[in-house]
Structure formats: structure tokens, C-alpha cells
Amino acid sequence: MEGVEKVRSFNRTVTRRLGVLNERYLGRDRPLVESRLLFEIGAQGAAVRELRLRLGLDSGFASRLLRGLERKKLVRTDPTGADGRVRIARLTRSGLAELERLNSLSDDLARSMLAPLSPDQAQRLVAAMGEVDRLLCASSIEFGEADPRTVDAEGCLQKYYAELAARFPNGFELHADDAPAAEDLLPPAGCMLLVRLFGEPVGCGGIRTLEPGLGEIKRMWLSPRVRGLGLGRRLLAELERTGMARKLRTIRLDTHGSLAEALHLYRACGYREIPRYNANPYAQHWFEKSLS
Amino acid sequence: MEGVEKVRSFNRTVTRRLGVLNERYLGRDRPLVESRLLFEIGAQGAAVRELRLRLGLDSGFASRLLRGLERKKLVRTDPTGADGRVRIARLTRSGLAELERLNSLSDDLARSMLAPLSPDQAQRLVAAMGEVDRLLCASSIEFGEADPRTVDAEGCLQKYYAELAARFPNGFELHADDAPAAEDLLPPAGCMLLVRLFGEPVGCGGIRTLEPGLGEIKRMWLSPRVRGLGLGRRLLAELERTGMARKLRTIRLDTHGSLAEALHLYRACGYREIPRYNANPYAQHWFEKSLS
DNA sequence: ACATATATCTGACTAAAGTCAGATAATGGA
DNA sequence: TCCATTATCTGACTTTAGTCAGATATATGT
Known part of the structure; x- marks a missing residue:
């Protein structure tokens, strides 16, 4: 297959070019994991738990790395107020300076990729990288079931409410909403x-x-940084799939008139507008679709 | 700077997506170097020397890796006929099977990058990857002085002669050429x-x-796989730079009429056509440029 | 023939990156 | 209050990926 061969060639070339970065460039006499950890801690600091998850580290290994960075006076870890078990790693003044240096090395690497090219080529490379970046993000997206009471789900819902509050002309209050309980x-x-x-x-x-055979889609939200990637369609299709698995034959949903992209998405995905079917004070449009 | 930030975002995204490949995906219970070595040996086999250079391995390390692969019956290394010191590593039957598996895993990874996307997005991703691949190759090119008698230089010259022989209507014989000696x-x-x-x-x-102050460019050649990347211009500019460093004020060169891209390059780079200045039987056009 | 260089190999050593078992302390729910 | 869970930490261990110093055999130029 033609496309697959091109993707493999891309993978080879990019791995070779960026291998430099991971092996030597950012390794300023410092093991690579330490640099990655400094990056992940960042200027604001991060919970040890977060760091372990984001970098996929063993808890013991993460702990020992942090002790090492503490010995070098680059990091401080303090307990959080809220949960006595969780500790937050923060960069010290010299840790921040080191992060600055790492960032500037990353910038240098980026510049070195553009420097040998003609202005026209450099512009085309940046444009193509942007396209690959976006589409690779789209292709790396994963959908998974989650309990709405978990921290991750809660975080998304909070951002969803905040966006509604910002976009609805008269704001948004959760308690006035026809809010589904977690169960x-x-x-x-x-x-x-x-x-x-x-x-x-x-x-x-x-x-x-x-009611039996009739479902309703709620709380559909995508972070602004992943919009325009065709994920709305995919998320909707995933939800319909789980609906079908649960023996639903019809799906309904409602939305506010100010959410133009949502209205467009529902129409494009085969939802037809129906009369008001609930008392949701924020709803202005009601849709329905039969799952074949 | 806008462009640099986009390049960095690309680097982050691609590293994360391809990190899977380098850490676990191809690591089918086998250290990464071993897999890379199997890849590099390939179906035809390769000299140990070549493998060391291509992968940048210490000679002792490379030797030990090969012994390990031999113990696992994946590789055989035999002396070459030509040079008693050089040994060639070849894959055994099961080594070839393992290479097949690695290739098919690479294909799977490539497919998994395209699979979640719509046909239109997948096509755009392949196109953008092709563009990044080409331009990143262009930006990774390095120019360096070399002795024309080394294996690498000799290899390029041989391919250059072969191409002339294929493209000139009446072929090409080195001895008939106004060939410069190595010195x-x-x-x-x-x-x-x-x-x-x-x-x-x-x-x-x-x-x-x-003659003093007057130089001539000879043996300019680029492999077909790196043509169309603007490297002709860059190579010519590099040669002019070294000429200037050697106090040359004027540069001449000749070429055959069937080398259309060369003619176009010289004209675009400020060379003007002059009368015949030598007895080269293959030359049909003569150019000159003053180095400012 | 002889010095020098090249290609490979062996053995001893090291640093980086992790794994695993269990200890300790705080939290959350019954 | 008790019990299971979670977050972090400590110590012992392993694998991976090298580096370095030399040994050996072959090739090459003078």
C-alpha cells in the first residue's frame, strides 16, 4: 500500500532527526528522564502522582528521581493542603533557570531544522508540520468509558459548565439545568x-x-485545543454505538441556539429537529435520530 | 517566533506518538538495539563495519550484539572474500522471519496512524508527512570536505559516471574525459x-x-533520491564558498546539453555561457561566474 | 620487509533506566 | 472505629546500553 510506505518513511526520517534531540541535545550532562521530569514539572509545579502518570514512571523510580533533583537543589516537594498524601514538586530558582536552558535548547533545535532551508521551503515545512501535528493528534485520540465522578471526568464537566456560562447570553447555572445524576x-x-x-x-x-429504547445525549464537550479535527463526529458516533449496545433505538438531545458548531454537527450527523420534549430552561433546539 | 513554536509542538506530538514505536512496539521482548541491528542487516546482509557506522555503535558493543544474535540463531557472520578483515552479517532463516515480524509491526503502526481518520484526513496526513519527510531530509543534509580516494567519495563518483554513461546519447568513457587526478x-x-x-x-x-585565481567545478552530482530539494543550489554555493576561501576570483565549468537540470541550475545561479575553454570531448556548454 | 592502519573481537567496567517487594502514612467509606 | 485504598517512599535487584583498553589478524604504502 502506497500510503503506509510513505508513513513508514516519515517515521524513519523523523525518528532519526529527533533522535538527536533525545540522545544528546537536551541531555546536558543530565540523564534524559531528569530533563523530561523538569519539563513536566514546569513553572507551576505538578503533583508527584501527575508526573508519574504523564511520564509512565514506576512510583519508586519517580520518587528516587525527585530525591536526586532535590539533592541538586533543582526541585522542592511539599505536601498539598487538601490531601496529606499527595505531594507537589516545584522548581526552585535554579530549577527554573535549568528549565529555561532546556527550553532554549529546544528552540535552538527547532531553528536548526529551519535554518538550512530557503524562506519558501521553511514556510512550507512549518505548514506541513502544523498539518501533521493536527492530524496526528486527531489519530491519537482515544475514547473510553469513565465514571463521571472521577477527577478526569469531573474536570471535563467543570470546563463544559464554564464554557456554557461564558457563551450563553444569560449565563448558566448548573442547579437550574436538567442535570443527570452520576448514576x-x-x-x-x-x-x-x-x-x-x-x-x-x-x-x-x-x-x-x-425510557426503554429511548436515550438522550448529554454533556458533550471537546476542549478548544482539539476542535476542528472531526472529533465531534467521532464522539457522537461512539456514543451512538454504546447506545446501540444498550438496546436504544432512538436518541434525543437538546442544545442552545448559541452553540452553532453543535447545531451544525447534529444536523450533519442525521439528527432532525423535533418539538420540545423536556423542560430544560437552557434548551432552544431539540433533536432526534433513529439508530438503524 | 511563530514558526519555531509550531516546530516545537510538532516535535512534542511526533515524539509522543512514535515513542511507542521505540519503547515497546518494536521491542518484542528484545532490546531496541537488537531490533535496529536486525533492520540494518536486512535481507541482503551487511558488513559489520557498515552496521557500526550506520548505527553509530562502539566496535566492541557491535561485536557483542552480533554474538548475542548468533547465539539466538538469528544471524550468521562470515568473512568476505575480498578483505580478510571484514566480516558480513547475514540473517538466518529465523532471523528473516523475525525481520518479517518487525516489518509487519511497523506496517501496523503506520496503519494505526491512518485508521482513525476519515479518508480525506488520511490522504491529507499522508501528503503532509511526505512534505515533512522531504523538507526534513533537505534540512538534515550536511556538507563536508572529503578525500576523493575514500570509499564514500569513490562510491559517489562511480554513480556519477554511471549516470553520465546512461544519459549521454553516445555513452561516457572515463579515460576520454578531461579527468582531474585525485590531487x-x-x-x-x-x-x-x-x-x-x-x-x-x-x-x-x-x-x-x-590557474591562479581561476577555478573549475567538476564532478557535481546528487543522488536521484535527494533531487528536487534545492540541494543543487546549496552544493554550488558551498563550492563557491570554498573557492573564495582559496582566493579564486572566477569559476568555470562545462556540461553536456543533455543535462537539462544542470544547465538550468547554472543559469539560475548567475553563471553566464562563454566560448569553449577546454578540450573536454563531452562538454557542449561552458560557463563562467565571477565571485564577488 | 616493515611500519602503520584497519576490522574485529574479548574482557572489565559504568551509567541509565527501570522493576519489584514491601514499609509508612493519610484518606474514605461502611 | 475499622478496613480497604491510595500516594509516596526505601532498598535490593535487573536489564539495557554503552565505554575503554587492549589483543589479534589482515591489509597497505614505502
Whole structure:
């Protein structure tokens, strides 16, 4: 197959070019994991738990790495106020300086990729990299069921509410909403899907059962940074699939008139507008689709 | 800077997506270097020397890796006929089977990058990857001085002669050519540049002194796989730079009428056609440029 | 023939990156 | 209050990926 061969050639070339980065360039006399850890801690600091998850480290290994960075006076770890078990790693003044140096080395690498090219080529390379970046993100997206009470799901829902509050002309209050309880979005009554990019939650969507055979889609949201990648369609299709698996024959949903991209998505995906079917004060449009 | 930030984002995304490949995917219970070595040995086999150079391995380390693969019955190494010191590593039957598996895993990875996308997105991703691949190759090219008698330079020259023989209507015989001796392309008389892509020679160009202040460009060639990347211009500019460093004020060169891209390149780079200045039987056009 | 260089190999050593078993302390729910 | 869970930490161990110093055999130029 033609396409696959091109993708493999891309993989080879990019791995070779970026291998430099991972082996020597950023390794300023410092093991690679330490540099990655400094990157992940970042200027704001991060919980040890977060660091372990993001870098996929063994807890013992992570702990020992942090002790090492503490000995070098690059990191401090303090307990959080909220949970006495969780500790937060923060960069010290010299840790921040080191992060600055790493960032500037990353910039140098990026510049060295553009420097040998003509202005026209450099511009085309940046454009093509942007395209690959976006489409590779789209292809790396994973959908998975999640309990709406977990931290990740809760975080998405909070961002969803915040966006509604910002976009609705008269704001948004959760208690006035026809809010589904957590159990409504859990099997067997319904289900919630989380959208993840490299493990990080970037969107969500839930489906609940209104009556046997009739479901409703709620809480569908995608982070602004992953919009325009065709994920709305994919998330909707995933939700419909889980609906079908739960023997739903019809799906309904409602939305506000100010959410133009949502209206467009529902129409494009075969939803037809129907009369008001609920008392949701924020709903202005009601849709329905039969699952074949 | 806008472009640099986009390049860095690309680097992050691609590293994360391809990290899977380098850490676990191809590591089917086998250290990464071993897999890379199997890849490099390939179906035809390769000299140990070649493998060390291509993968940048310490000679002792390479030797021990090969012994390990031999113990696992994946590789055989035999002496070459030509040079009693050089040994060639070849894959055994089960080594070939393992290479097949690695290739099919690479294909799977490539397919998994395209699978979640819509046909239109997949096509755009392949196109953008092709563009990045080509331009990243262009930006990874390195120019370096080389002795024309080394294996790498000799290899480029042979391919250059072979191409002339194929393209000239009446063929090409080296002895009939106004061939520069090796010393003519070595300091102080002249110099030869090799074009390398990830260390591998993909082109060459030489400059010799005809008389004080007057130089001539000879043996300029680029491998077909790196054509169309604007490297002709860059190689020519590099040669002119070394000419200037050697106090040349004027550069001449000749070429055959069937080498259309060469004619176009010279004209575009400020060379103007002059009358015949030598007895080269294969020359049909003569050019000159003053180095400012 | 002789010095020098090249290709490979062996053995001893090291650093980086992790794995695993269990200890300790705080949290959350019954 | 008790019990299971979670977050972190410590110590012992392993694998991976090298580096370095030399040994050996072959090739090459003078």
C-alpha cells in the first residue's frame, strides 16, 4: 500500500532527526528522564502522582528521581493542603533557570531544522508540520468509558459548565439545568465516554436512558485545543454505538441556539429537529435520530 | 517566533506518538538495539563495519550484539572474500522471519496512524508527512570536505559516471574525459565536498584550480533520491564558498546539453555561457561566474 | 620487509533506566 | 472505629546500553 510506505518513511526520517534531540541535545550532562521530569514539572509545579502518570514512571523510580533533583537543589516537594498524601514538586530558582536552558535548547533545535532551508521551503515545512501535528493528534485520540465522578471526568464537566456560562447570553447555572445524576451516566442506566489525547482528558460525552429504547445525549464537550479535527463526529458516533449496545433505538438531545458548531454537527450527523420534549430552561433546539 | 513554536509542538506530538514505536512496539521482548541491528542487516546482509557506522555503535558493543544474535540463531557472520578483515552479517532463516515480524509491526503502526481518520484526513496526513519527510531530509543534509580516494567519495563518483554513461546519447568513457587526478581535488590544489544525509553519502562536488585565481567545478552530482530539494543550489554555493576561501576570483565549468537540470541550475545561479575553454570531448556548454 | 592502519573481537567496567517487594502514612467509606 | 485504598517512599535487584583498553589478524604504502 502506497500510503503506509510513505508513513513508514516519515517515521524513519523523523525518528532519526529527533533522535538527536533525545540522545544528546537536551541531555546536558543530565540523564534524559531528569530533563523530561523538569519539563513536566514546569513553572507551576505538578503533583508527584501527575508526573508519574504523564511520564509512565514506576512510583519508586519517580520518587528516587525527585530525591536526586532535590539533592541538586533543582526541585522542592511539599505536601498539598487538601490531601496529606499527595505531594507537589516545584522548581526552585535554579530549577527554573535549568528549565529555561532546556527550553532554549529546544528552540535552538527547532531553528536548526529551519535554518538550512530557503524562506519558501521553511514556510512550507512549518505548514506541513502544523498539518501533521493536527492530524496526528486527531489519530491519537482515544475514547473510553469513565465514571463521571472521577477527577478526569469531573474536570471535563467543570470546563463544559464554564464554557456554557461564558457563551450563553444569560449565563448558566448548573442547579437550574436538567442535570443527570452520576448514576444516570453509569451502567446500566447510561454511560459516559472520556476523550483522551496521550492520556490527557480533552473531552467527554454522556448518554442516559429516558425510557426503554429511548436515550438522550448529554454533556458533550471537546476542549478548544482539539476542535476542528472531526472529533465531534467521532464522539457522537461512539456514543451512538454504546447506545446501540444498550438496546436504544432512538436518541434525543437538546442544545442552545448559541452553540452553532453543535447545531451544525447534529444536523450533519442525521439528527432532525423535533418539538420540545423536556423542560430544560437552557434548551432552544431539540433533536432526534433513529439508530438503524 | 511563530514558526519555531509550531516546530516545537510538532516535535512534542511526533515524539509522543512514535515513542511507542521505540519503547515497546518494536521491542518484542528484545532490546531496541537488537531490533535496529536486525533492520540494518536486512535481507541482503551487511558488513559489520557498515552496521557500526550506520548505527553509530562502539566496535566492541557491535561485536557483542552480533554474538548475542548468533547465539539466538538469528544471524550468521562470515568473512568476505575480498578483505580478510571484514566480516558480513547475514540473517538466518529465523532471523528473516523475525525481520518479517518487525516489518509487519511497523506496517501496523503506520496503519494505526491512518485508521482513525476519515479518508480525506488520511490522504491529507499522508501528503503532509511526505512534505515533512522531504523538507526534513533537505534540512538534515550536511556538507563536508572529503578525500576523493575514500570509499564514500569513490562510491559517489562511480554513480556519477554511471549516470553520465546512461544519459549521454553516445555513452561516457572515463579515460576520454578531461579527468582531474585525485590531487587536483585535494588541498592545496582544490577540494572535494561530500553531501551526506544522516551520514550516508548522497552527492559530491569538486573544485580544482586551473590557474591562479581561476577555478573549475567538476564532478557535481546528487543522488536521484535527494533531487528536487534545492540541494543543487546549496552544493554550488558551498563550492563557491570554498573557492573564495582559496582566493579564486572566477569559476568555470562545462556540461553536456543533455543535462537539462544542470544547465538550468547554472543559469539560475548567475553563471553566464562563454566560448569553449577546454578540450573536454563531452562538454557542449561552458560557463563562467565571477565571485564577488 | 616493515611500519602503520584497519576490522574485529574479548574482557572489565559504568551509567541509565527501570522493576519489584514491601514499609509508612493519610484518606474514605461502611 | 475499622478496613480497604491510595500516594509516596526505601532498598535490593535487573536489564539495557554503552565505554575503554587492549589483543589479534589482515591489509597497505614505502
